[in-house]
Amino acid sequence: MKTSFDVIVIGAGVMGASIAAALVESGLDVALMEKGIGGGQGATRDTGGIVRGLELDPALRPLTRRDAHHGRTGIVHALFERSLKQTGVAYIASAEVCGLYLDAVGIEGTQNVELHASVKALDNGRFSAFCKDECLLIERNGGTVDARAAVSDLCRYISEKAIFLDHLAVDRCVELEGYVQVHAGKLRLDATWVVDASGADGPLPRPHGAVHARTIPFTRMGCDHAPSMPIIAHSLNTYLLPLGRNLMQVGGQRRHHAEHASQLNLSVMDNEQDVIERVARLGFGPQHSLAVVTQVAWDAYTDDGRPLIGRSSSGSHVYLATGFCGIGFKMAPSVAELLAFELSGLMAGVQLDADHRSIMKPFCPSRFTEVALS
Ligand SMILES: Cc1cc2nc3c(=O)[nH]c(=O)nc-3n(C[C@H](O)[C@H](O)[C@H](O)COP(=O)(O)OP(=O)(O)OC[C@H]3O[C@@H](n4cnc5c(N)ncnc54)[C@H](O)[C@@H]3O)c2cc1C
Numbered sequence: 001m002k003t004s005f006d007v008i009v010i011g012a013g014v015m016g017a018s019i020a021a022a023l024v025e026s027g028l029d030v031a032l033m034e035k036g037i038g039g040g041q042g043a044t045r046d047t048g049g050i051v052r053g054l055e056l057d058p059a060l061r062p063l064t065r066r067d068a069h070h071g072r073t074g075i076v077h078a079l080f081e082r083s084l085k086q087t088g089v090a091y092i093a094s095a096e097v098c099g100l101y102l103d104a105v106g107i108e109g110t111q112n113v114e115l116h117a118s119v120k121a122l123d124n125g126r127f128s129a130f131c132k133d134e135c136l137l138i139e140r141n142g143g144t145v146d147a148r149a150a151v152s153d154l155c156r157y158i159s160e161k162a163i164f165l166d167h168l169a170v171d172r173c174v175e176l177e178g179y180v181q182v183h184a185g186k187l188r189l190d191a192t193w194v195v196d197a198s199g200a201d202g203p204l205p206r207p208h209g210a211v212h213a214r215t216i217p218f219t220r221m222g223c224d225h226a227p228s229m230p231i232i233a234h235s236l237n238t239y240l241l242p243l244g245r246n247l248m249q250v251g252g253q254r255r256h257h258a259e260h261a262s263q264l265n266l267s268v269m270d271n272e273q274d275v276i277e278r279v280a281r282l283g284f285g286p287q288h289s290l291a292v293v294t295q296v297a298w299d300a301y302t303d304d305g306r307p308l309i310g311r312s313s314s315g316s317h318v319y320l321a322t323g324f325c326g327i328g329f330k331m332a333p334s335v336a337e338l339l340a341f342e343l344s345g346l347m348a349g350v351q352l353d354a355d356h357r358s359i360m361k362p363f364c365p366s367r368f369t370e371v372a373l374s
Contacts, residue, residue, distance in 0.1 A: 001335075003165070005031045008182050008191040010170045010204070013044035014147065015321050017154040018076045018332040021161070022186065022340035025075045028203060028347060030162040031191070033184060039151030042199035042261070042329065046218070046297035049150075050230045051080070051330040052089040052142035054101045054113065059306060059362040061104065062216035062338075063331040066141070069359075070341045073159040074159060076333040083150040087242075090122050090143030091225070092282075093234035096101030109282045111223045112141045123228050130283045135237065144230060144241065147329065170203050180317050184213045184287055196312070197321045201261035201299035204318060210308055210322040210368035213261040214301040217246055217252035217268065219275040232281075238278045243324075248273045252294065259299075301325045302368075309335060309363040317345070320365050 009020040009168075012034035020032035039045065051065045066081075067073060090102065098115060105113065116136040119127045158164045165184075173194055174181040180194045196204045200213035226242035233240065240248040251272035258264045272294040279289060302308060303322040312318045321335060338360065345352055 001189075003195065004312050005029050005189065005191045007031075007193045007195060007343055008033060008180075008189060009195040009197055010152070010182075010197035010202065011188050011196070012155060012164070012166065012177050012178070013042045013197065013199050014047070014151055014332045015199075015324065015335060016195070016331055017158065018336035019195055019197055019321060020164075020196075021154045022074055022076050022336035023343060024158055024162045026338075026340045026344045027292045028344060028356075030158070031189065032158050032162070032164045033168055033170050033182070034164070034166045037166055038155035039148060040163070042201070043153060043216070043299040043324070044147060044295060046216070046295065047147045047327055047329045048218075048239065049088060049145045050145040050232070050239065050241060051084060051145050052230075053138050054091065054105060054137065054139055055327075056100055057102050057305060058104045058106075060104070060331070061106075062336045062359045063095040063307075065334050069337050074337055074340075075331075076154065076322060076336045079153045079157075080151055080333050083146045083153070084143050086141060086143040087145070089106070089139045090229055090231045091137040091139070091234060092119055092122075092131050092134050092231060093137070094133070095135050095219055097234050098137050101137055109299060113117065114140065116137045122231075123225075126225075128189075128267060130281060134288050138229075145329070148185050170198075173204055175317060177316065179358055190302040192347065193317050194321060195319045195321055197337065197341075199322060200298055202322065204310065205310070206320060206322070207365050207368035208359075209303075210365060213258050213264050213298050213301055214326075215256045215264055215266065215296050216285050216326055217254060217271040217296045217297050219252060219272055220292045221250055221275070221279065221284070221289045222250055222292050223248055223284055224247055233278075233282060236278050236281060238275070240279070240282070247292075250279055253278075256331070261298050264298055266298075268294045269294075269295060271296070299324060299326050299328065305336070307331070307363050308368075309339065310360060310365050312365055314366065
């Protein structure tokens with residue numbers, strides 16, 4: 001069996017699968033390793049799959065772009081677009097917050113965004129009585145991607161063109177002169193670069209205090225009429241995601257933090273009650289909705305709300321791609337494209353251009369303390 005690669009990607013959540021596919025497409029020799037099944041374990045298993053560009057932090061904008069960073073869009077963007085249901089995404093928020101969203105997109109991003117002074121334009125005015133002082137933004141080209149379809153397409157592409165090893169956990173990595181040894185059960189593989197895309201619970205050390213695990217509870221609710229598009233209800237700090245005509249998913253807010261996902265308290269706590277109270281404030285009171293099931297998922301978080309993308313310490317051949325803070329699904333195609341560009345450049349000995357460096361700077365893991373692998 002082949003044991004030496006340009007890049008080994010650890011973790012086949014949406015991020016690892018996207019990065020591996022983009023690396024394969026750029027001509028690198030890649031292995032993707034997953035302890036379970038692709039998209040079936042970590043945050044990706046439970047993702048809402050909402051894809052939207054509007055973000056309050058302008059640094060995140062390049063990661064939520066739907067078009068190419070470097071020339072044409074690649075396989076990952078194409079597979080995402082194929083699985084996208086373009087319903088639009090609605091934001092119900094104060095005039096001030098809507099203004100901040102619009103400022104963050106800048107002039108070039110506003111073609112797809114409609115601003116309404118009231119929420120009447122959404123679903124025949126059904127929210128009007130409940131959100132009297134709120135405005136409405138509709139991002140017309142947003143929607144939801146079928147996460148299972150997208151990740152399984154990515155994993156199939158990697159299996160066909162490179163190596164995808166599932167049901168095999170990476171135990172540890174050892175950094176040697178210019179390459180990394182990856183140990184997984186009986187296997188020992190070598191790679192010039194390793195990408196740690198193992199979410200909130202990976203096998204490798206990360207900069208101390210840089211990333212932690214946080215629960216993301218959600219409740220599925222039967223309802224008389226699900227909203228016509230996903231709704232981000234800003235002042236209620238929740239989202240409503242239509243799953244069918246009479247079913248929606250709503251985000252809960254009772255969170256638990258821990259260093260690793262395996263240490264999280266995954267009990268439902270009082271999340272269901274919390275969700276019931278939140279949706280009642282949007283007009284889905286007990287006569288219009290019924291909580292069916294509440295689950296607790298998780299993701300990897302950072303304290304500044306920005307992911308960790310880049311070398312785990314200067315000179316290291318381990319790249320981190322984690323800490324996606326509950327919004328990593330929509331970022332996966334751009335993160336994959338940017339990392340593929342960077343790693344192919346490094347393999348070819350090409351200097352990274354200033355534009356690329358400035359996009360990536362806010363995500364550099366060295367903003368936290370550095371670590372040594374071994
Ligand atoms: C309920 C919920 C709703 C969400 N809704 C949205 C949304 O609407 N829009 C959006 O943009 N984002 C959303 N997110 C966030 C988004 O889903 C995550 O940010 C994204 O899925 C993170 O992907 P990932 O690949 O980094 O991590 P993960 O999906 O956690 O993948 C990590 C992978 O690494 C593997 N792994 C771990 N350790 C090892 C090891 N030792 N060896 C090999 N493999 C290993 C795991 O098994 C796992 O498959 C949501 C998240 C949740 C939980």
